[in-house]
Each structure stands twice: as C-alpha cells, then as structure tokens.
Amino acid sequence: MADSPNDTTVHGGLDPLELERLGIDAAGVLDLSVNVNPRGPHPAVLRAIVAAAVASYPDRTSSRARHAIGSALDCDPARVLLGHGSVELLWAVVSELRRHGGGKPLLIVGPTFGEPESAARAYDLPCTRLDMREADGFAIDAERIDLELSASAACAVYLCQPNNPTGRSLRSSELQALIARHPRVQFILDQAFLSLSTEHAQAKLRLERYPNVVSVRSLTKDHALAGLRIGYALASPDWIARIEAQRPPWMVSTPAQAAAIAAMQQPEHVRDAREFLIAARQQLSAAVVALGFNVVPSDAHYFLFHVSDADAVRERLLRRHRLLVRSCRSFGLPQYLRVAAGDPIASERLLRGLEELRP
Ligand SMILES: Cc1ncc(COP(=O)(O)O)c(C=O)c1O
Numbered sequence: 001m002a003d004s005p006n007d008t009t010v011h012g013g014l015d016p017l018e019l020e021r022l023g024i025d026a027a028g029v030l031d032l033s034v035n036v037n038p039r040g041p042h043p044a045v046l047r048a049i050v051a052a053a054v055a056s057y058p059d060r061t062s063s064r065a066r067h068a069i070g071s072a073l074d075c076d077p078a079r080v081l082l083g084h085g086s087v088e089l090l091w092a093v094v095s096e097l098r099r100h101g102g103g104k105p106l107l108i109v110g111p112t113f114g115e116p117e118s119a120a121r122a123y124d125l126p127c128t129r130l131d132m133r134e135a136d137g138f139a140i141d142a143e144r145i146d147l148e149l150s151a152s153a154a155c156a157v158y159l160c161q162p163n164n165p166t167g168r169s170l171r172s173s174e175l176q177a178l179i180a181r182h183p184r185v186q187f188i189l190d191q192a193f194l195s196l197s198t199e200h201a202q203a204k205l206r207l208e209r210y211p212n213v214v215s216v217r218s219l220t221k222d223h224a225l226a227g228l229r230i231g232y233a234l235a236s237p238d239w240i241a242r243i244e245a246q247r248p249p250w251m252v253s254t255p256a257q258a259a260a261i262a263a264m265q266q267p268e269h270v271r272d273a274r275e276f277l278i279a280a281r282q283q284l285s286a287a288v289v290a291l292g293f294n295v296v297p298s299d300a301h302y303f304l305f306h307v308s309d310a311d312a313v314r315e316r317l318l319r320r321h322r323l324l325v326r327s328c329r330s331f332g333l334p335q336y337l338r339v340a341a342g343d344p345i346a347s348e349r350l351l352r353g354l355e356e357l358r359p
Contacts, residue, residue: 008114008121010330012338022319029318030346033326035164035193035302037224037277038342041259042269045223048262052255060249065260069232072264078237079208081244082252082260086192086218086231087115092246093188093214093233094119097156100242101125101186104155109145111138111166111331113190116158128152131332137296138166138304142174149182156186162197164190165328165338167298172202179210192218192231196274198299208234214243222270223263230256277301281341287351292359302340304328310337313357321353 012033019026062082070077083089094116097106105126108117120127130148132138140163149157162169170178179187187210194203194217207213218231230252233243263269278301285295285303296304307313310327314337317323323346328336339350 007330008118010114012324012326014324022315024318024322028322029324030322030343030349031324032339032343032346032350033324034226035196035300035340036221036226037196037270037273038340039269039273039276040224042223042263042266044266045225045259045262048258049228049255052253052258054254056254058250058252058254058257062252062257062260065252065257068261068264072267073203073234075206075208075234076237079234079240081233081235081240082257083216083231083233083247084251084256085220085229086190086216086233088229088247088251089216089231089233089243090115090188090190091119091122092243093216094125095123095246096242097186098123098125099246101155104153106188107145107148107152107154107157109140109157109159109163111328111333112158112160113164113192114330116188116190128154132166132168138163138168139297140168140170142170142178146178146181149185154185156188157182158188158190160190160192161202162193162199162298162300164193164300165302165304165326165331165333165336166296167197167300167303168296169197169199169202169299172199172205175202176205176207179207179213183212185212187213189213189215191215193221193300195222195270196277196301198278200274208236211236211238214239219260219263222273223259223266225256225259225263228256228259229253230260232260274301277342280344280347284339284341284347284350287347288354291351291354293354296336301342302338304333304336304338306335307337307357308335308359310334313337316357317350317353321349323349323353325350 066077294306326338
C-alpha cells in the first residue's frame, strides 16, 4: 500500500498565472489537459440554461431533474441525488463516512483522482491507498482489491471507473462480483467518464440496487457543462438521505437543474461524442506509439504515455507548441503525461512536439 505522494489539489486546465509567467497568450493555447467533450454542450441544453428562471430559489429537491435522470436510466428517482458537480457529492459521501464509518479508513484504489483523498484529509477520515501496478499498465486488479478489503478494516473503497488518469476499468462481471463479495464495504464508484468510454454499457447496470454502492456521475465531461456544476449520485434511498444530510440546501441551481432535464433528452449527443472520441483516441495513441513512446491501454478517451520528465515535457510543449497537456506528477506519476483525444489540430501539435523528443 502506498503513502500519499500525490498532490490532490492539482487539476488540469489553463493556469492564467503560469501563462503570464511564461508570457503566453491564453488565446493561442490548445488544451489536451482536460477531458471534456470537445464538441461542447448541445444547443438545446444551452437554451434551457438561458431560459431558466433565476429570480427565485431553485427546487431544493431537484424533483423534475431527478425524474428525468430516473427515466433516462430506468431507475427509481428516489435513488437519484443531484449535486453541485460530482465532486461535491464525493465530498458529501466522505463526510458521511467520517460521521458513521466507525473511524475505519477509506481505501483508495490508485493512482487516481485526488478529490476523495482531499475530502478525507479535510474531514479527518483515515485513508489508505492501494496502487495498481505500473508493470501491468495500471490495470485494475480485482484480486488485489479483494485481498486488501478482506485483510483491512476499510469501511469503504473509492474506485474510479474508468479511472482518471489511467483510463483503466474493471469489466462489469468482475466489478459486480467484487461488490457482492464485500457486502459490508461501501463502494464509492466514480463514473464521471463512464458514458464516454468503451465500458459505457455499464451505465445501464443497476448497481445502485446493491445497498453498498454509491455511484457518482457527472454532466461535466459528456455534456461539456464544467462551468455549470452539475452531477448526480445513484444509491439506495437510505444512502441518498445520508448524503443529503451532509449538505446545505439549494446546492443545485435552477439553470443546472434545467440543463440536467434537457441533457437527458440528448443521448445521441453523448453517443456521437463517444464514438468520435474513442476513434480519435485509438488514432492518436497509435501515432504516439509509432513515435516510440510507451502508451498505457485505455478504456476512456484519454490516455497516459511515458516520458522522462513529465513536468519538463509539459512546459516544453506549452512554450514551443502552445499546447497544454497534463503532467501526472500530482497523481504520483512524474514520468507520465495524460492527453485527451478529439481535437485534430491539438493532436497534430502534440505529435510534432513529441517528434522532437522521440525516445
Ligand atoms: C474522476 C473524476 N471524478 C469527478 C470529477 C469532478 O467532476 P465534476 O465537474 O462533476 O465535479 C473529475 C474532474 O476532473 C474527475 O476527473
């Protein structure tokens, strides 16, 4: 098990202060460091956001939006909870584990998204990490998770499916078997990227019917609504009530609720984006392999590849090629870069930049 060498507060995206320090105009920079649908939000979703009435308080139960998500997923709306982005829901789940987890630790399957660990630190919940092996391409190893859960006193496990930054995920049969083998462990499944991945059919698995699963999803990535802050959790009604008890009222604005309702009417927007992005990832990763870099297999639309010094290569690509990629140092992987596929011009810049650095 690893300590926590990662900086859980670092995220992708343009940093205006860094650009100013380097004397770079943000307008000329292309960004492969974030994994949001590059096609943007659907026009009908944008119209719904603009039309939303903001003079009065939002429906604090998000009732219509919960019903819209429930009918899109064939799931009881009583098992749906909306949040101010999925990260807010993750923090609320961690807060609940702190209150009622009996002081037992949260197991984090890493290397992964840092927010659950940040939340554990903030709420003083003990937390341990089980890192997947680099030699296995960071494949999610259900057997090792199994052994760790059987041997440890963990009250819960955080599993990102597909994982950020590695793009790896468990197949659905393995995932269900793992959950069933540990009925006393709470599974926090982060499925923020599921709908844009090759494992998207898992979105239809009714995992929230397991009383020990909270699955957290986001409209940030597939519907490109990062700035609006909208995500949702699927869980047992008991868990929904427990998560809700951790948060202030009105966490989900009226425009965000309207966007969720409108987004549920646009499954083709996500399907088309997924088909395009997966094909783009396959093409880009093959081109990076052809340049001699080691690429980690991915189920998502982003992927990792190995470089000598990720921070140095990142800065070089930014300075010379006006291209932002994600150094994975903050995930505890200082020799890996993560890039998202989908922007042909940015991909070309990446390949040009990597050509100069061929190993
Ligand atoms: C794995 C993962 N989960 C959740 C989130 C948070 O997404 P949201 O915008 O829904 O809060 C992110 C953001 O990068 C992420 O990478």
